[in-house]
Amino acid sequence: MTFPISRHSKASYVLIITVLPLFSEPISSLSLQPLAKNPSNFDPQIALFGDAIFINSDSTRSVRLTRPAPSSSGLLLHGKPFRFLKPTSFSTDFTFSISPQTRVGLALIIARSDFPSKFSSKTETPFGLYGENRFFEIEFDKLVNGNVGVVVSGLKSASVSNAPLANVGVKLQSWVDYDASSKRIEVRLGGFGSARPYDPLLAYPIDLAGMWEGEEVVVGLSSFSGHSVQSSSVYSWSFRVRSVPKSMHSQPVNPQGYTNEFVEEQEKVQKKSGCALGVISGLFFATGCGALAAVVLLILWAMFVDKNVIIPAEGSVHPVDFSYEKINVIVEKSLEDVKK
Structure with a gap:
């Protein structure tokens, strides 16, 4: 027995087949909005959230994170989640600028993988971290003489002042490195095009693997304009995750073992x-x-055997009678001598 299928049923069936796979994807994948043409100065699989937009002009290609309006926030996200499985380290470098009137600045954020789905440009919470109770953040503020700080779950754990952020509007470059073996993160800052500084501007001990306990996380660059009307921009960004084999003993080993x-x-x-x-x-x-035995034998031979050995002389010796007779010598003078 068959039942006829109406046009409305067919339409509903097609709609279910089309929409159902979308809901089977992770929440973070739904939120990704990759750039249509990924510029070479950014990693692949990046996505923009909030007020962040891509600027493509003849002079530069950049991502403007905030609009020139108060309480504007934007997020540039590295779209590939990862886990801090032991041992996992990372390195990132990015070029950015902060407008003169910007008070909050820019931040490198590591949060749970569902963070992008909750990001909102309309919240008053800096960097769009509303409702997040566990995150890691490195802030580049321009509140007082340029400030670089480490924030763990909303609590500022370390900071350094007199960073070169006072040069507002100028492109700056930052290098951030996390080493899983030493459980230490280092932040370096310099002018655009300058060499990577040898000494870090800020170093902070932290165990990110212990903080996340294998949970999937994402990393992004976020900015918040606060009550100003200026913006922050990112001109390049590269992010790399390094997983060292356990055989290399990246974790401290037992000295006794x-x-x-x-x-x-x-x-x-x-x-x-x-x-x-x-x-x-x-x-x-x-x-x-x-050799020692040979020497001893030679010495014994010389001491005991050589004394009893008589070496015979060459040829035999026989007794011979010896006699002699008287010999008379007569000298005659010549005739000439007589005449004289």
């Missing part, structure tokens, strides 16, 4: 090398003993 392994390894090496050394030593010992 390392000592035991070292001793065992040394014992194995000594056993292997001991065989060869034993053979060589045996050969040298046998040679020395043989």
Whole structure:
């Protein structure tokens, strides 16, 4: 028995088939709005939220995070979530500028993967972190003489003043590196096009793997205009995650365990090398003993045997009778001598 399907039923069926896969995707994937033409100065898979827009002009390609209006906020998101599985480190560098009247500035934010779905440009909460109770943030403020600070879940944990943010409107470049083995994050800041500074402007110890406990997170650059009408812009951004194999001992190892392994390894090496050394030593010992025995035998031979040996002379000796006779010598003078 078959039932006829009306046009409305067909339309409803098609609508369900089309919409259902959308709801099967993660919330963060629904919020992503990738750029139509990703510029080369930004990583792939970036997305814009809030008041952030892409500016493409003859002079520059950039992302303006906030509108020239009060209480404007925007987010530039790296669209690929990741986890701080032990051991996971990251490095990022970006170029940005802060307008003169901007009071809050710009921040590098690490939050849970559902953070983009809750981001709103209309909230009064700085950087769109309304309702977030767990996040990591590095702020670049221009409140007093330029301030760079580390904020963990809303609490400022470390800060440094007299950063070069006082040069408002000028492009600045920042390098942020997190090392999982030392559980330390370092922030460097310099002018656009300058070399990476050797010493960090700010260093802070933190265990991000312990903070997130394997939870999926996203990273982004956010700005909030506050009560000003100026904006902040990002001109380039690169973000890289590094996972070091456990065999490289990126985490601190037990010194006692390392000592035991070292001793065992040394014992194995000594056993292997001991065989060869034993053979060589045996050969040298046998040679020395043989030489010593030969010397002793020669000495004993000289002491006891040489005394009783008579070496015969060459040829035989016989007794011979010896006699002699008287010989008379007569000298005659010549005739000439007589005449004289």
